[in-house]
Amino acid sequence: MLKIKFLLPLIAFVLLVALLAAGLSNDPRKVPSPLVGKPAPYFELPRLDDPSVKFNPQMLKGKVWLLNIWASWCVACRAEHPMFNQLAKQNIVDIVGFNYKDTNAEAKAWLRQLGNPYSVVVTDQKGLVGFDYGVYGVPETFFIDKKGIIRYKHIGPISYKDLNEIVIPLIKELRAEK
Amino acid sequence: MIPEFGQFALIMALIVAVLQTTLPLVGAAKNIPAWISVARPLAQAQFLALSVSFGCLVYIFIQNDFSVLYAANNSNTRLPLEFRISAVWGAHEGSLLLWALSLGVWTSAVAIFSKKVPDVMIARVLSVMGFISIGFILFILVTSNPFERIFPAPLEGRDLNPLLQDFGLIIHPPMLYMGYVGLSVAFAFAIAAMLAGKLDAAWARWSRPWTSIAWVFLTLGISLGSWWAYYELGWGGWWFWDPVENASFMPWLVATALIHSLAVTEKRGSLKAWTVLLAIFAFSLSLLGAFLVRSGVLTSVHSFASDPGRGLFILIFLVLVVGGSLALYAWRASAIKSNTRFSWFSKETALLLNNILLVVATATILLGTLYPLVIDALNLGKISVGPPYFNSVFIPIMVPLVALMGIGVFVRWKQDSIHRLKKHLLAYLAISLVLGTLSTMAMPTFTLGAMIGTTLAWWVVLNMGSSFKQRFKTKAISWDGLKKTPRAIYGMHIAHIGIAVFTVGVTLTSIYSTEKDVLLIPGESYSLAGYDFKFIDSKRIIGPNYEGERAHVIVSKDGVVIADMEPEKRIYTVQRSPMTEAAIDAGLFRDLFVAMGEPRGDKGGWALRLYHKPFIRWIWLGTLIMGFGGLLAATDKRYRKAK
Numbered sequence: 001m002l003k004i005k006f007l008l009p010l011i012a013f014v015l016l017v018a019l020l021a022a023g024l025s026n027d028p029r030k031v032p033s034p035l036v037g038k039p040a041p042y043f044e045l046p047r048l049d050d051p052s053v054k055f056n057p058q059m060l061k062g063k064v065w066l067l068n069i070w071a072s073w074c075v076a077c078r079a080e081h082p083m084f085n086q087l088a089k090q091n092i093v094d095i096v097g098f099n100y101k102d103t104n105a106e107a108k109a110w111l112r113q114l115g116n117p118y119s120v121v122v123t124d125q126k127g128l129v130g131f132d133y134g135v136y137g138v139p140e141t142f143f144i145d146k147k148g149i150i151r152y153k154h155i156g157p158i159s160y161k162d163l164n165e166i167v168i169p170l171i172k173e174l175r176a177e178k
Numbered sequence: 179m180i181p182e183f184g185q186f187a188l189i190m191a192l193i194v195a196v197l198q199t200t201l202p203l204v205g206a207a208k209n210i211p212a213w214i215s216v217a218r219p220l221a222q223a224q225f226l227a228l229s230v231s232f233g234c235l236v237y238i239f240i241q242n243d244f245s246v247l248y249a250a251n252n253s254n255t256r257l258p259l260e261f262r263i264s265a266v267w268g269a270h271e272g273s274l275l276l277w278a279l280s281l282g283v284w285t286s287a288v289a290i291f292s293k294k295v296p297d298v299m300i301a302r303v304l305s306v307m308g309f310i311s312i313g314f315i316l317f318i319l320v321t322s323n324p325f326e327r328i329f330p331a332p333l334e335g336r337d338l339n340p341l342l343q344d345f346g347l348i349i350h351p352p353m354l355y356m357g358y359v360g361l362s363v364a365f366a367f368a369i370a371a372m373l374a375g376k377l378d379a380a381w382a383r384w385s386r387p388w389t390s391i392a393w394v395f396l397t398l399g400i401s402l403g404s405w406w407a408y409y410e411l412g413w414g415g416w417w418f419w420d421p422v423e424n425a426s427f428m429p430w431l432v433a434t435a436l437i438h439s440l441a442v443t444e445k446r447g448s449l450k451a452w453t454v455l456l457a458i459f460a461f462s463l464s465l466l467g468a469f470l471v472r473s474g475v476l477t478s479v480h481s482f483a484s485d486p487g488r489g490l491f492i493l494i495f496l497v498l499v500v501g502g503s504l505a506l507y508a509w510r511a512s513a514i515k516s517n518t519r520f521s522w523f524s525k526e527t528a529l530l531l532n533n534i535l536l537v538v539a540t541a542t543i544l545l546g547t548l549y550p551l552v553i554d555a556l557n558l559g560k561i562s563v564g565p566p567y568f569n570s571v572f573i574p575i576m577v578p579l580v581a582l583m584g585i586g587v588f589v590r591w592k593q594d595s596i597h598r599l600k601k602h603l604l605a606y607l608a609i610s611l612v613l614g615t616l617s618t619m620a621m622p623t624f625t626l627g628a629m630i631g632t633t634l635a636w637w638v639v640l641n642m643g644s645s646f647k648q649r650f651k652t653k654a655i656s657w658d659g660l661k662k663t664p665r666a667i668y669g670m671h672i673a674h675i676g677i678a679v680f681t682v683g684v685t686l687t688s689i690y691s692t693e694k695d696v697l698l699i700p701g702e703s704y705s706l707a708g709y710d711f712k713f714i715d716s717k718r719i720i721g722p723n724y725e726g727e728r729a730h731v732i733v734s735k736d737g738v739v740i741a742d743m744e745p746e747k748r749i750y751t752v753q754r755s756p757m758t759e760a761a762i763d764a765g766l767f768r769d770l771f772v773a774m775g776e777p778r779g780d781k782g783g784w785a786l787r788l789y790h791k792p793f794i795r796w797i798w799l800g801t802l803i804m805g806f807g808g809l810l811a812a813t814d815k816r817y818r819k820a821k
Contacts, residue, residue: 006511009455010504013462017497019548020469022555024489075418082756109695113775113785160755 034134035150040067040142041132045122048099048107055096055122057148064174065094067142068118069130071102072110074138080157081114087163088117093171097121100130100138141167145174181246184234185325191227191278192315194220198308202301206373214297217304218289224311225286232266232279235324239266245331248272248324254337254752256723264348265338270472271324273351277468278314280352280359281307288363288388295384302370303363310362313495321488337723337752346406354399354426358464360392361433364440365461368454369503372510377450382443383817385457389440390669390812393433394805400426401801412758412773414693414789416797419568424547425467428540432460435536438529446591448518448526451511452533458507462500463540469496470547521593528586535579542571580634580681583674584641588648606644610637621690621792622707631685638678642671666814673807680800686793693790695775699783707790709770710734716777716784724748724757729784731772733763740770745786747774768792 035041044056068084070077084095097118099107104123111121124130133142143152151174158167198220205213235248239262244250252272253265267273285307292300318324341347364385371381403426408416417423436456443453469492520526546563584606588599614633618624649667650659696704696711703712714730726748733741743761750757760773768790775785 003512006451007508009458010501010508013500013504016548017493017501019551019555020493020496023551024493075413078413085756112697112778113695113787115776160753 040144043129048121069098069140071100072106076157077139083158083163084117085115094119099123101127181325184231187227187231194224195308195311203305206298206301214301217301221285221289221304225282228279228282247326247328250335254335261343267351268338268342271322280355303366306366306369340750340757350402357396357399361461363388364457368457382440387812387817394808396430397805412760419565429463431540435533458503525589525591539575584637587645635678635682665810669807669811673804676800676803683796690792699781724750743772745772745774
């Protein structure tokens with residue numbers, strides 16, 4: 001004689017397993033970006049160091065560059081920041097910092113404390129341009145080639161391993177292109 | 179040869195585990211005494227084989243045998259000896275072996291210390307534990323073999339992650355694993371009782387000390403992790419609601435509920451089905467935690483090696499263990515007849531409320547942890563759930579729980595009247611409110627949150643004191659009376675006082691902490707919360723496997739020097755990863771904390787992060803007191819009796 005109420009835990013567990021199985025086939029770090037292979041969306045945003053000066057992606061045409069989305073409130077950004085400091089020392093790529101939904105004072109304090117690897121930092125306090133880039137989590141890093149096309153998008157913090165196994169080889173590859 | 183020997187020992191452990199699972203189970207079902215009696219020796223043999231295997235891995239690390247892939251990836255000849263040993267569990271493969279070894283320790287302990295429990299029962303318990311062991315050893319051998327060789331062997335290893343080169347990380351994982359795996363004992367007792375069809379109070383009594391000990395390990399393991407995060411990560415935080423932290427906190431909450439419901443089942447014979455379910459939940463959440471951490475389905479700041487193949491293995495194992503036990507539960511629990519009734523105002527009700535609050539708290543954390551998975555599975559995008567969610571749902575559940583503690587301790591079993599307790603409780607509520615208000619007035623500013631927190635803490639402490647004193651009725655408290663008081667009574671009161679201390683720590687730290695990022699050149703100072711931090715200078719340092727800078731900061735208050743602080747910024751030479759070693763001046767009522775940022779300018783200036791953290795030590799002090807209380811309760815003589 002089985003009572004239904006004692007079956008409920010088992011039923012709940014079956015649902016949980018279905019969810020976990022679905023979770024296994026989805027990689028939380030791999031989100032196909034519809035932007036890969038397309039030109040980097042145009043924007044004009046104020047610079048952090050001098051908000052009266054604007055920056056736009058056209059200024060880096062002909063160069064390989066990275067667009068790193070970060071914010072001072074983001075813990076994972078703190079983890080990946082030393083990797084950008086290292087990368088900046090190698091002088092092989094321009095890194096544009098994209099300060100997302102942040103305040104200028106906090107962003108500046110953050111850079112003072114952790115170092116500034118960026119060639120230029122632009123601010124998007126309301127997240128309007130971030131929307132064009134499909135930003136849904138911070139940090140994210142876009143790799144843009146000499147023609148201004150987005151070639152790769154890295155989601156989540158860049159680890160030491162990512163830096164050496166993905167980031168640097170890809171930059172070298174993009175630099176070798178005409 | 180040693181790596182092959184270690185692997186061979188692990189295979190032997192697997193074979194013994196298979197025997198330990200099958201023979202006693204069949205023996206118990208068919209009543210074959212010889213098969214029942216092999217359970218204990220087989221448990222010891224399995225433990226021996228696991229110890230040999232683990233010992234081999236430790237030896238490989240001490241000897242710097244980099245022909246073993248796992249050692250080459252996680253150790254280095256310049257790593258100091260104590261870290262070469264702790265590097266054994268510094269990554270995925272070795273920490274799983276440690277998991278398996280902890281299970282061996284518990285199995286062996288159950289075999290030794292349960293002489294009074296009937297042999298048939300122990301045979302079933304050891305059989306269930308053997309089954310869990312099979313799963314984990316197979317997992318190691320199939321997906322994560324720590325003894326795998328590489329050819330040619332590298333001359334030097336890739337070094338242990340610098341974050342893990344720390345004393346806290348030497349003992350944090352073993353403690354935590356002992357806690358996780360310790361919950362398998364109550365689980366095994368519950369399953370064994372269901373297999374036997376005897377869901378009476380006996381299994382609850384036998385499980386109680388084991389559950390308490392596992393809970394103590396879990397409490398200390400989690401708080402060590404929190405302490406480590408505080409001083410090593412240099413962010414000044416002590417809890418981040420990260421998925422991996424949640425994975426350890428959920429079993430803790432359910433284990434806490436289980437400790438309370440076991441008391442009801444043992445003493446009153448009530449809540450039988452519920453207690454069995456909690457025992458299953460507690461261990462299942464340990465396994466779920468392992469799945470979440472090892473499979474890579476969730477992103478976390480704890481970067482473990484993870485891959486979907488491993489995740490699939492654990493998922494299948496989870497289905498077998500949890501699905502099997504819940505199916506058994508659906509079948510057996512239907513047969514339980516409840517013959518005890520209790521009134522709505524009784525200790526049973528209070529403990530049931532405690533259980534409901536703890537389980538609801540667990541469910542909200544589980545929801546927040548799995549929500550990103552749900553959204554992803556439904557193709558609605560990717561999100562992450564952070565501290566704002568957890569704080570806003572968790573704290574409102576904890577406030578009534580702590581308030582309930584002060585009442586529950588006085589209420590009688592079966593039936594009590596509010597009338598009897600009304601006067602006492604109202605008086606104590608008034609005193610607590612006054613003391614809480616006074617305590618908050620001693621803080622820099624008066625906030626409602628701090629008043630609620632300190633009032634709750636006083637409420638718990640006063641009621642625990644009064645409840646303890648009531649044991650002596652009208653008599654004066656005598657040395658003789660104190661000696662006769664069972665340890666469980668001491669343990670219960672002390673653990674709850676630990677909660678009060680913890681509450682004070684959490685409340686005051688989160689409300690009154692101040693922090694500031696400052697740029698200082700040598701000779702300059704900055705004042706924070708009444709303390710003057712003077713930056714003297716910064717010097718180059720060279721360590722065994724790192725190099726870096728060490729700053730010298732002198733802290734004074736009203737012109738009196740209080741502390742010399744020397745935070746460091748290190749670059750570990752092999753992995754080239756920078757590490758911040760914060761300097762902390764610890765005190766009972768406040769911590770001062772200085773972390774180095776980046777060098778600035780050409781005058782030797784540095785960006786420094788300064789913190790003033792009032793009462794933060796009380797968080798870990800509270801957990802230590804809880805753990806001590808749990809230990810006293812677990813070692814009570816009453817549990818070692820047969821009946």
